Amino acid sequence: EHKDDPNLVIVDCPWDYHSYARAHIQGAVCRPGHPYVKGQDSFGQLTLHIQGPNDFKELVKLLGVGQNTQVVLYDDGDGKFATRLWWVLRYYGHEKASILNGGWQGWLSAGYPITYKPSEPLQTMDFHPTPDPTRLTTLDQLKENYNSSEWQVLDTRSDEEYYGRNNRMNKRSGRIPGAIHLEWDKLLEDPNDTGVRRFRSLGDMKQMLDRVGIQKDKTVVTHCQAGIRAAFSAFCLELIGYPTPRMYDASMAEWANLDDTPLE
Known part of the structure; x- marks a missing residue:
């Protein structure tokens, strides 16, 4: 349209x-x-x-x-x-x-x-990047706050990664202590088996997040292995009204390859 x-x-x-x-x-x-x-x-x-x-x-x-x-x-x-x-x-x-x-x-x-033909932009435009630090969580911030009662860490990886059975070639395996697990693609559905996966309804997504314990009045930080699946979950959180979810961009590619970061 x-x-x-x-x-x-x-x-x-x-x-x-x-x-x-x-x-x-x-x-x-x-x-x-x-x-x-x-x-x-x-x-x-x-x-x-x-x-x-x-x-x-x-x-x-x-x-x-x-x-x-x-x-x-x-x-x-x-x-x-x-x-x-x-x-x-x-x-x-x-x-x-x-x-x-x-x-x-x-x-x-x-x-x-x-x-099949490549498309060219219709016009050249100016964009001025202005970083929003409230959307990003750094290593130091997460180390300081992962166990805070005001923060919740949402681990969006697979079961195999969350339970430490697949270390993705990291030095260490496991999960950030206290992290809540909801794999990113659980927020998608293909009920008629058409091969097209779409977002679940906002109500269904909200129920799934409620079920695992994610709360709107907490600072929610998503992570995965490299900040890709975590971005998907951050999008879904914002879509259903969670206020500015944060993301730990370096994710387990950083956390699980350091010696002073806790894992369980």
């Missing part, structure tokens, strides 16, 4: 460019670079932390996204790469990003227009 709006930018957030090149939503531009949207060290390797403001400004410029552009994000998986970019946009002060429910598979199954 709105895809021809000049103030709308549709962004495909695939694992790699080949997925976009095979087919994508008509008019969608492709997010350049790695789907994790992390910084890089002097050797070009990804760091554990969010991409810096200058690099992110250039990325957003390539997408044709400005301060007031309406952005719709999707991917060819279950939404975790789209919600990762959503979270980075939010962290840097962009408030007009949303997620296409059902993603690429939902669009495809509905028979909407697709194309």
Whole structure:
């Protein structure tokens, strides 16, 4: 309905460019670079932390996204790469990003227009990243507050990771003491087994979070292995009205590879 709006930018957030090149939503531009949207060290390797403001400004410029552009994000998986970019946009002060429910598979199954031709941004826009520290939790902040009665840590990893049976090549395995577990993709559903997973209803998501003990009046911090699944859960928390959930971006890739961080 709105895809021809000049103030709308549709962004495909695939694992790699080949997925976009095979087919994508008509008019969608492709997010350049790695789907994790992390910084890089002097050797070009990804760091554990969010991409810096200058690099992110250039990325957003390539997408044709400005301060007031309406952005719709999707991917060819279950939404975790789209919600990762959503979270980075939010962290840097962009408030007009949303997620296409059902993603690429939902669009495809509905028979909407697709194309194989790359799309170029309609215009070059300026975006000025302004970090919002209330959305991000650092290592030191988490070490100081993980066992506070005012904080709740939401572990969004798989059962295997949470219970220490899969260490993901970290030095240590286990979970942050007291962390509440709700795997990220439990917030999705495909009740008719169509192959298209969509967000559960807001009421269902709220019930699931209530059941595991997540409370709106606490500071909720999501984490996973690298800040991707945790971004998905942060999106869902905000969607159903939790006030500015925080995310520990470096997640277990940092915490479980240090010697002075508690695990159980």
